[in-house]
Amino acid sequence: MSETKVFGMTPTWRRDVHTHYCPGCTHGVAHRLVCEAIDELGIRDEAIGIAPVGCAVLIHQYMDLDFIEAAHGRAPAVAYGIKAVRPDKIVFTYQGDGDLASIGMGEIVHAVNRAWPLTVVFINNAIYGMTGGQMAPTTLLGQKATTCLSGRTAEANGYPVRMCELLATLEGPAYIERVALSKPQHILKAKAAIKKAFENQVNNKGFSFIEVLSTCPTNWGLRPVEACQWLEENMIPYYPLGVFKDFE
Amino acid sequence: MAKVLMKGTEAIAEAAIQAGCRYFYGYPITPQNEIPEHMSTRLPQIGGVYLQSESEVASINMLMGGAATGYRVMTTSSSPGISLMAEGMSYLAMGELPCVIVNISRAGPGLGGILPAQGDYFQATRNAGHGDYRILVLAPDTLQEAVDLVQDAFDLSQKYRTPVMLLADGFMGQMMEAVEIQERTIEEPKANAEWALGWRKERGGKRAVIYNLKLAPNDLEQRVGELQKKYEVIRQNEQRCERYRVDDAELVAVAYGTTSRMVRTAVDQLREEGLKVGMLRPISLWPYPVKHFSLPSSVRALLDVEMSSEFQMLEDVKLATECRLPVATCARWGGNAPSVSEIENKCRDLLNSSR
Numbered sequence: 001m002s003e004t005k006v007f008g009m010t011p012t013w014r015r016d017v018h019t020h021y022c023p024g025c026t027h028g029v030a031h032r033l034v035c036e037a038i039d040e041l042g043i044r045d046e047a048i049g050i051a052p053v054g055c056a057v058l059i060h061q062y063m064d065l066d067f068i069e070a071a072h073g074r075a076p077a078v079a080y081g082i083k084a085v086r087p088d089k090i091v092f093t094y095q096g097d098g099d100l101a102s103i104g105m106g107e108i109v110h111a112v113n114r115a116w117p118l119t120v121v122f123i124n125n126a127i128y129g130m131t132g133g134q135m136a137p138t139t140l141l142g143q144k145a146t147t148c149l150s151g152r153t154a155e156a157n158g159y160p161v162r163m164c165e166l167l168a169t170l171e172g173p174a175y176i177e178r179v180a181l182s183k184p185q186h187i188l189k190a191k192a193a194i195k196k197a198f199e200n201q202v203n204n205k206g207f208s209f210i211e212v213l214s215t216c217p218t219n220w221g222l223r224p225v226e227a228c229q230w231l232e233e234n235m236i237p238y239y240p241l242g243v244f245k246d247f248e
Numbered sequence: 249m250a251k252v253l254m255k256g257t258e259a260i261a262e263a264a265i266q267a268g269c270r271y272f273y274g275y276p277i278t279p280q281n282e283i284p285e286h287m288s289t290r291l292p293q294i295g296g297v298y299l300q301s302e303s304e305v306a307s308i309n310m311l312m313g314g315a316a317t318g319y320r321v322m323t324t325s326s327s328p329g330i331s332l333m334a335e336g337m338s339y340l341a342m343g344e345l346p347c348v349i350v351n352i353s354r355a356g357p358g359l360g361g362i363l364p365a366q367g368d369y370f371q372a373t374r375n376a377g378h379g380d381y382r383i384l385v386l387a388p389d390t391l392q393e394a395v396d397l398v399q400d401a402f403d404l405s406q407k408y409r410t411p412v413m414l415l416a417d418g419f420m421g422q423m424m425e426a427v428e429i430q431e432r433t434i435e436e437p438k439a440n441a442e443w444a445l446g447w448r449k450e451r452g453g454k455r456a457v458i459y460n461l462k463l464a465p466n467d468l469e470q471r472v473g474e475l476q477k478k479y480e481v482i483r484q485n486e487q488r489c490e491r492y493r494v495d496d497a498e499l500v501a502v503a504y505g506t507t508s509r510m511v512r513t514a515v516d517q518l519r520e521e522g523l524k525v526g527m528l529r530p531i532s533l534w535p536y537p538v539k540h541f542s543l544p545s546s547v548r549a550l551l552d553v554e555m556s557s558e559f560q561m562l563e564d565v566k567l568a569t570e571c572r573l574p575v576a577t578c579a580r581w582g583g584n585a586p587s588v589s590e591i592e593n594k595c596r597d598l599l600n601s602s603r
Contacts, residue, residue: 044448045448045449045453046448048445048446050313057461058461060457064455065455066445066446066448066455066456066457067445067455067456067457067458068312068313068316068343068445068457068458069343069458069459069460069461070309070312070339071309071335071336071339071460074305074306074309074312074336077301077305077306077307077309077310077312077313078309078310078312078313078316079313080299080306080310080313081271081273081299081309081310081311081312081313081314081315081316081321082313082314082316082317082445082446083313084271084273084297084299084310084313084314085271085297085313085314085317085319085321085446086317086445086446089445089446106302106303106305106306107302107305107306107309110301110302110306
C-alpha cells in the first residue's frame with residue numbers, strides 16, 4: 001500500500017489506518033466530524049461508542065475510543081445497557097439506515113422515547129451498503145436497488161421512512177436534526193449539529209438524534225461528485241434538512 | 249441473613265443482589281414476573297438500576313452493554329423470551345462478556361402455556377444462538393440450591409468471562425421454600441478494567457474494544473479456537489451432579505430440576521420396598537456431568553425422567569454412558585409433571601422385566 005501522511009488530524013482519529021470505505025463514501029467525513037466533536041469537548045476518555053452492523057461496523061478502526069460491536073439494529077439497547085451502569089460516560093451509537101430504520105426500528109423508537117442522555121448519529125444513504133445495494137426502508141421511490149431492480153414502488157414496499165419526523169412526534173427527545181454531507185456548507189452545519197448532540201449529553205440534557213444524509217457512490221452506481229449531486233437533487237427534497245426538535 | 253420463607257422468583261432476585269448484581273434488564277413474561285418486580289423495587293434502594301426493556305431482544309442487548317462495563321448484570325425471562333434472546337447470547341459468548349441469564353421455563357412450543365416444563369433443554373445446552381459457542385447452564389432442584397447457584401453463576405461468569413444460565417422451571421419460580429441467602433464477597437468491577445469499557449483512565453489512556461466481527465478466516469479460526477480452549481477447561485472443571493443412593497443400585501433414574509424431586513421421593517419409597525433404585529441428578533447441564541456417570545456394576549438399566557415429550561436430556565444420558573446401558577423414559581409435558589406413582593410404577597416394571 002502507498003504511504004499515507006496525515007497532517008493535523010484531530011487526536012481521536014487513529015493514525016496509520018487505511019480506509020476500508022469506497023472512494024467518495026461520506027462515512028469518512030462523518031467519522032471525522034464525530035472525532036472533532038469529541039476532541040473539542042475534551043471527552044475522549046469518557047466516550048464509549050457502539051458500532052453497528054453494516055459498513056460502519058469497523059468504525060473503531062478510525063476512532064481511538066472504547067467501542068463495542070453490537071448486533072444488527074441493537075446498538076441503542078446496548079447503549080442503554082452501558083448508560084444504566086455508567087451514567088458518567090458519554091455513550092453514542094453510529095448506525096446506518098438498514099441497521100437503525102429497518103431491523104433496529106423497535107430499539108431506536110424506544111431508545112428515543114425513554115430519552116436518557118445519549119447520542120445517536122444516523123447515517124442515511126438510502127441503501128444497504130455493506131451487503132451490496134439492496135433496498136432499505138429509506139430507499140426513495142423510483143430508486144433502483146438490487147432487490148428492486150425497476151425501482152422502489154409505494155405499492156409493493158410503502159414509502160421511504162422519515163426517521164427525524166417520526167421520532168419528533170415523541171415527547172422525550174431533546175434534540176433532533178437532519179444534516180447532509182453533500183457540500184461544504186452542509187458539512188459545517190453537520191459538524192455543529194453533531195457537536196451539539198454530544199454537548200447535550202455532557203450537560204445531561206436528554207436524547208440527541210442526528211440524521212446525516214450520506215452518499216453511497218458504489219451502490220448508487222455514480223461517481224463521487226455525481227453522488228453528491230444526486231443527494232442534493234433527490235434526497236434533500238424528500239428528507240428536508242433542519243431542526244425537528246430542540247429543547248432550547 | 250436468617251432463613252426465611254420465600255417464593256422462588258423473589259429468592260433468585262434477592263440472591264442475585266446479594267451476589268453483587270446492581271443492574272437488571274427485564275421484560276414481563278409469566279412465570280418470572282416477580283423477578284423484574286422485585287428488582288424494580290429493590291435496586292433503586294441500594295444505588296442500582298432497574299431498566300425495563302421494550303422486548304427480550306432489547307433486554308439481552310442491554311445486558312450486553314452492561315456486561316461490557318465489567319459490572320455484575322442480569323436478565324431473566326421465560327421460554328419464548330429466551331428464544332428472542334438467542335441472537336444476543338451468541339454475541340455475548342463471542343464478546344466473552346460475563347453475565348447471568350435466568351430462564352424460569354414454561355411449556356412450549358410456540359406460545360404453549362404458562363405452566364412449568366423442561367422443553368428448553370436443547371435450547372439451553374445446544375446453543376440457542378448461532379455459531380460455535382457454549383454457555384454454562386445450572387439447574388437447581390430446591391430453592392436453597394437456586395439461591396446458591398444463581399450466586400455461583402455470577403462468580404463463574406466472571407471467572408470464565410462467559411454468560412451463565414440458570415435454568416429453573418416454573419415450579420422452581422412459583423413455589424415457596426425456606427431459604428438462607430448469604431451475601432457474597434465479590435471483586436470490585438475495576439478488576440475487569442483490563443478489558444471492560446469505561447476504564448480508559450485506569451488503563452493509562454489505552455482504549456478497549458469488544459469485538460464480534462473477525463472477517464479474515466485465520467483470525468476467526470484463532471479467535472474461536474481460544475473460545476474452544478476455554479470451553480474445554482470448563483468441561484474439565486465445572487461438571488456438577490448429585491448421586492443419590494446409587495452405590496448398590498440396579499436401576500438409576502436420571503432427572504434434573506423439579507423432576508428430580510419426584511424421583512427422589514420415588515427412590516426413597518422404592519428402597520423401603522427393597523428395590524435397589526438410585527438417582528443421578530445433573531446440576532450442570534452444560535457441561536454435562538459425564539464424569540459422574542461412572543456407575544457400579546450392579547446397575548442394569550437407566551430411566552430418564554423429564555417434563556419433555558422429546559426426552560431432550562436422553563441424548564446426553566446415552567452419550568455420558570456411551571450407550572452401554574438400556575435407557576427407558578418416563579415423561580409428562582404441557583405443564584404436567586410425572587407423578588411419584590408414575591415414576592415408581594415405571595421403575596417396578598423395569599426391574600421386573602430386567603430380572
